[in-house]
Amino acid sequence: MLSTPIVKDLDIDKVYEPAEDTFLFLDMFEQLHEEQYFTNLNSNSTANFVLEIGSGSGLITTFIAEHNIIPRSYNLVSDINIVALRTTLNTFNDNTENTNCDALRCNLADSIRLNQINYLLFNPPYVPSEEIPSIPDADDISNTAWVDLALVGGNDGMLITNNLLNSLNNILAINGEAYILFCARNKHPQVVEKFKSKWTNFQVNCVIQRKCGWEELAIYRFKKMS
Amino acid sequence: MKFITSNFVRCAVKSCDGTEGSFPLNFQDCKLQLEEQEFNEEFIISMLERLDWSALVKVASQLGNNAIPPQKPSLDDINEVLLKDLHSLLLETQIIEGKMICDNCQHVYYIKDGIASFLLPPHLAK
Numbered sequence: 001m002l003s004t005p006i007v008k009d010l011d012i013d014k015v016y017e018p019a020e021d022t023f024l025f026l027d028m029f030e031q032l033h034e035e036q037y038f039t040n041l042n043s044n045s046t047a048n049f050v051l052e053i054g055s056g057s058g059l060i061t062t063f064i065a066e067h068n069i070i071p072r073s074y075n076l077v078s079d080i081n082i083v084a085l086r087t088t089l090n091t092f093n094d095n096t097e098n099t100n101c102d103a104l105r106c107n108l109a110d111s112i113r114l115n116q117i118n119y120l121l122f123n124p125p126y127v128p129s130e131e132i133p134s135i136p137d138a139d140d141i142s143n144t145a146w147v148d149l150a151l152v153g154g155n156d157g158m159l160i161t162n163n164l165l166n167s168l169n170n171i172l173a174i175n176g177e178a179y180i181l182f183c184a185r186n187k188h189p190q191v192v193e194k195f196k197s198k199w200t201n202f203q204v205n206c207v208i209q210r211k212c213g214w215e216e217l218a219i220y221r222f223k224k225m226s
Numbered sequence: 227m228k229f230i231t232s233n234f235v236r237c238a239v240k241s242c243d244g245t246e247g248s249f250p251l252n253f254q255d256c257k258l259q260l261e262e263q264e265f266n267e268e269f270i271i272s273m274l275e276r277l278d279w280s281a282l283v284k285v286a287s288q289l290g291n292n293a294i295p296p297q298k299p300s301l302d303d304i305n306e307v308l309l310k311d312l313h314s315l316l317l318e319t320q321i322i323e324g325k326m327i328c329d330n331c332q333h334v335y336y337i338k339d340g341i342a343s344f345l346l347p348p349h350l351a352k
């Protein structure tokens with residue numbers, strides 16, 4: 001078993017606390033690592049750009065960097081929440097000698113050059129809700145809306161994820177892969193069917209699925225073939 | 227923000243998508259800090275192919291570094307001195323404070339305490 005990074009001084013009133021969804025990502029990456037999935041894909045010698053959107057505590061990005069799961073990677077993370085970004089950088093530095101990490105305060109991948117990302121990870125705010133709170137003033141770090149923004153995803157919990165799915169083709173490099181988490185109430189089989197009929201250059205499959213109490217979680221791989 | 231990241235960020239305003247001025251951003255009033263890091267030759271070489279060289283030269287010069295060759299060196303004429311210079315520029319140079327300005331829409335993004343912010347005010351957000 002690969003060790004789980006330690007997160008120090010997590011302020012759970014401001015930053016998403018790692019939960020079943022986070023650990024599903026770790027288990028998925030551990031499994032892919034055992035199958036040597038990423039080393040088999042990367043027999044050439046070019047660097048990989050990895051982007052985690054909404055990194056929160058930074059557990060997922062730190063885990064894959066600490067255990068060298070994706071070869072020759074430079075890890076970018078984005079979050080709208082500044083406290084999350086600082087926590088991510090601390091978690092990264094506390095757990096690994098690897099220093100190839102940088103944090104950007106940004107909506108999704110809006111500030112990333114097009115078609116550059118080789119691996120994208122997103123554990124989104126996916127809980128269905130009437131509405132999504134508006135983003136507070138950037139300096140208002142004690143506003144309670146920040147933690148709500150980590151959780152709620154509007155209608156079907158899909159508002160934020162749909163925004164990302166619509167721009168995925170522009171974000172990923174060719175052969176790039178996005179790993180995105182869904183819960184049952186996101187109606188992911190329908191979401192995936194719709195995506196596949198719109199973006200015929202993508203292959204989509206479910207990599208891991210798990211029942212967690214009353215919640216059922218799944219992570220899909222969206223691979224841009226051309 | 228590490229220098230290398232400047233090679234992968236662009237203006238976040240929707241109407242700047244794909245325009246020439248949206249990348250690279252213009253760096254101004256930057257405060258830099260060198261954070262020593264272990265030199266990994268293989269990693270720098272693996273990165274070369276991914277870099278937009280003219281953007282790299284432009285931003286380096288905005289930060290006061292005019293020592294970068296104007297053309298991307300080929301793998302044949304690359305040497306350890308140059309690789310070490312690149313290591314120091316790309317991975318060790320941190321931009322702690324500063325501004326990044328889009329040539330296309332003139333929007334100013336700020337770097338504070340080492341973290342760049344690309345959050346847009348509501349009227350510019352998508």
Ligand SMILES: C[S@@+](CC[C@H](N)C(=O)[O-])C[C@H]1O[C@@H](n2cnc3c(N)ncnc32)[C@H](O)[C@@H]1O
Nearest residue numbers: 016022054055056079080081107108123124150
């Ligand atoms: C469910 S939490 C996941 C946190 C962490 N990745 C984990 O797995 O524990 C969702 C994260 O996405 C961030 N987030 C929400 N909306 C976002 C957006 N539009 N762009 C970037 N990040 C966003 C939140 O601040 C939060 O940190």
Ligand SMILES: [Zn+2]
Nearest residue numbers: 237242328331
């Ligand atoms: Zn612009």
